[in-house]
Amino acid sequence: MTVQLLKGNVAIAEAAVRAGLEAYFGYPITPQTELLEHLSARMVELGRVFVQAESEVAAINMVYGAACTGVRTMTSSSSPGVSLMQEGLSYIAASEVPCVVVDMMRGGPGLGNIQPSQADYFQVTRSAGHGDYHPIVLAPASVQEAIDLTFLAFDLADQYRHVVLLVGDGLIGQMMEPAEMPEMRPIRPRPDWAITGAKGRSKHVITSINLTAEENEAANRRIQARLAVIRAREQRSVEHYIEGAKVLVIGFGTSGRVAQSAVKMAREAGIPVGLFRPVTLWPFPEDRLRALVDDGVEAIVVVEMNAGQMLEDVRLVVGREMPIALHSRLGGAVPLPEDILEDIVAVAQKLGLAGPETVR
Amino acid sequence: MTLHEDLVRTVVYQHPQALEAISTHYCPGCTHGIAHRLIAEVIDELGIQEQTILVAPVGCAVFAYDYLAVDGVEAAHGRAPAMATGIKRSLPDRIVFTYQGDGDLAAIGTAEIIHAAARGEHITTIFINNAIYGMTGGQMAPTSLPDQRTTSSPFGRNPAIAGNPIRMTELIAAIEGSAYVVRRSLHNVREIRKAKKAIKTAFRVQQAGLGFAMVELLSACPTNWGLSAPDALKWVEEHMVPYYPLGDYKVLDAVKALEDRE
Ligand SMILES: Cc1ncc(C[n+]2csc(CCOP(=O)(O)OP(=O)(O)O)c2C)c(N)n1
Numbered sequence: 001m002t003v004q005l006l007k008g009n010v011a012i013a014e015a016a017v018r019a020g021l022e023a024y025f026g027y028p029i030t031p032q033t034e035l036l037e038h039l040s041a042r043m044v045e046l047g048r049v050f051v052q053a054e055s056e057v058a059a060i061n062m063v064y065g066a067a068c069t070g071v072r073t074m075t076s077s078s079s080p081g082v083s084l085m086q087e088g089l090s091y092i093a094a095s096e097v098p099c100v101v102v103d104m105m106r107g108g109p110g111l112g113n114i115q116p117s118q119a120d121y122f123q124v125t126r127s128a129g130h131g132d133y134h135p136i137v138l139a140p141a142s143v144q145e146a147i148d149l150t151f152l153a154f155d156l157a158d159q160y161r162h163v164v165l166l167v168g169d170g171l172i173g174q175m176m177e178p179a180e181m182p183e184m185r186p187i188r189p190r191p192d193w194a195i196t197g198a199k200g201r202s203k204h205v206i207t208s209i210n211l212t213a214e215e216n217e218a219a220n221r222r223i224q225a226r227l228a229v230i231r232a233r234e235q236r237s238v239e240h241y242i243e244g245a246k247v248l249v250i251g252f253g254t255s256g257r258v259a260q261s262a263v264k265m266a267r268e269a270g271i272p273v274g275l276f277r278p279v280t281l282w283p284f285p286e287d288r289l290r291a292l293v294d295d296g297v298e299a300i301v302v303v304e305m306n307a308g309q310m311l312e313d314v315r316l317v318v319g320r321e322m323p324i325a326l327h328s329r330l331g332g333a334v335p336l337p338e339d340i341l342e343d344i345v346a347v348a349q350k351l352g353l354a355g356p357e358t359v360r
Numbered sequence: 361m362t363l364h365e366d367l368v369r370t371v372v373y374q375h376p377q378a379l380e381a382i383s384t385h386y387c388p389g390c391t392h393g394i395a396h397r398l399i400a401e402v403i404d405e406l407g408i409q410e411q412t413i414l415v416a417p418v419g420c421a422v423f424a425y426d427y428l429a430v431d432g433v434e435a436a437h438g439r440a441p442a443m444a445t446g447i448k449r450s451l452p453d454r455i456v457f458t459y460q461g462d463g464d465l466a467a468i469g470t471a472e473i474i475h476a477a478a479r480g481e482h483i484t485t486i487f488i489n490n491a492i493y494g495m496t497g498g499q500m501a502p503t504s505l506p507d508q509r510t511t512s513s514p515f516g517r518n519p520a521i522a523g524n525p526i527r528m529t530e531l532i533a534a535i536e537g538s539a540y541v542v543r544r545s546l547h548n549v550r551e552i553r554k555a556k557k558a559i560k561t562a563f564r565v566q567q568a569g570l571g572f573a574m575v576e577l578l579s580a581c582p583t584n585w586g587l588s589a590p591d592a593l594k595w596v597e598e599h600m601v602p603y604y605p606l607g608d609y610k611v612l613d614a615v616k617a618l619e620d621r622e
Pocket residue numbers: 418419420421437460461462463464465488490492493494495496501
């Protein structure tokens with residue numbers, strides 16, 4: 001492996017190819033279009049399936065069909081397109097077939113804009129469509145991490161026969177960074193539950209309908225049991241400057257990355273502050289966060305490019321008493337390290353951890 | 361050989377292998393059952409049971425996969441052609457078909473069927489036009505006729521308010537990419553025989569990789585039309601056929617050649 005300068009969207013697309021993607025279906029939308037464009041060449045070159053669908057509705061249902069045949073399949077989009085995919089995602093989750101969806105979020109609501117945003121945290125972590133389930137949600141903060149998590153996304157989707165969302169924003173998707181691209185992996189064999197034609201076996205049916213309440217409750221319990229395993233096993237997070245941290249800054253994806261610079265500056269000014277960056281948004285890395293809080297954290301600064309959606313998950317973990325300050329930017333605005341630093345200093349001063357003249 | 365033995369050996373009727381030996385949930389007089397049987401007979405005759413994949417719709421035929429003895433999936437309302445696209449592209453040597461009602465195909469799923477046809481997807485679509493939303497209890501369909509009373513057009517469908525019935529076969533036939541697009545009816549034995557022949561051609565078009573194939577079948581829904589089973593068949597003939605003329609709307613030369621070889 002050699003280090004190359006790679007653009008986020010292209011890196012994810014190429015990583016998907018190398019992770020064994022066999023069928024891609026998508027519809028153009030900024031800021032993820034380079035992903036679709038890259039695959040329109042690569043998939044065809046490799047004799048794999050690429051279809052530019054007539055809409056995101058069609059794209060996710062093509063993914064659903066391909067997933068039923070047991071191939072590794074994915075689509076990619078951005079906020080409005082992911083809204084259109086909600087019904088399909090729900091069918092896929094109910095049918096227990098694996099798929100990967102990339103959501104490069106943009107500023108909403110409505111047509112909003114194409115600037116980086118995290119406004120769809122609720123949309124992706126709460127259910128992604130109707131019904132009672134959570135998809136697995138992975139949030140990279142760099143091009144390298146986007147590559148690594150793309151491989152992980154396909155593996156988790158297979159392992160749990162579940163929907164995995166890889167979420168970023170225009171910043172992750174369009175910045176260029178040095179990164180290493182793993183070698184091409186061989187295409188894995190089709191799983192034995194796949195729909196392939198009933199040759200030499202009894203017929204297979206993949207459906208999401210359960211007419212009676214009893215049957216559907218049983219199906220739901222099965223999903224919930226699987227989600228409980230995922231929740232116990234798959235929480236992931238990254239920490240920086242965590243030694244002796246009394247103030248904990250929490251942010252995911254782009255926010256987490258910007259916050260890291262702020263935390264570094266605060267540390268240089270002598271403030272005992274650390275960064276906690278969730279990598280899985282669902283399951284939320286609650287176990288590690290709880291351990292950190294029990295280890296002496298006295299206040300938290302949540303940094304998000306939304307009105308404080310992840311903050312609700314943080315609050316569930318840390319309880320009512322823990323002071324939490326929210327540094328929030330909306331509608332496509334990206335936080336600046338200097339602004340986050342001010343909030344960190346203010347919190348630290350309140351706790352008596354920084355003097356009145358710290359970092360001016 | 362006695363006359364008796366000869367009679368015993370001549371099979372004039374048997375249960376198709378591709379049709380499960382169970383009773384369906386369809387209402388008395390509903391023609392979904394006839395359509396299922398025709399498809400099963402065609403699958404048997406073409407010897408494709410082990411390679412065929414059914415994409416069932418949301419609508420009365422949602423459980424079609426219970427009745428047809430082939431691998432099956434159940435699509436979201438209207439999305440069967442998209443799902444079939446994903447399946448066929450991933451398994452190009454299998455026979456993939458959608459089975460869709462008029463609400464499914466001509467309302468919520470209009471975009472998916474048109475674009476599947478335009479891409480020339482190598483799939484077969486069986487389109488059941490019963491001029492009503494059966495599953496949800498008899499609301500107006502995109503194909504409900506002018507003046508037709510339904511639970512959501514209680515004064516009769518008024519085109520000034522509710523728009524006009526849509527002729528999908530004509531529409532799909534006009535699309536580059538479709539290879540075989542015909543309309544048949546299930547209202548009497550003669551038409552049923554013609555319908556079977558068309559269904560067989562539509563599957564053979566897929567086997568030969570000639571493009572998108574669709575057979576529209578005018579169908580009866582006695583329950584939601586509020587008619588007896590025989591009257592419902594008569595209603596198909598007297599009201600639906602005039603608005604939806606039977607016939608071949610697109611038959612590519614390559615398909616004609618197929619039919620001639622038959
Ligand atoms: C997204 C969505 N919208 C609406 C419905 C409700 N629904 C179920 S079946 C149906 C209409 C079915 O009519 P048709 O396609 O003509 O088939 P039929 O039942 O007459 O065979 C509707 C509206 C649904 N299941 N999903």
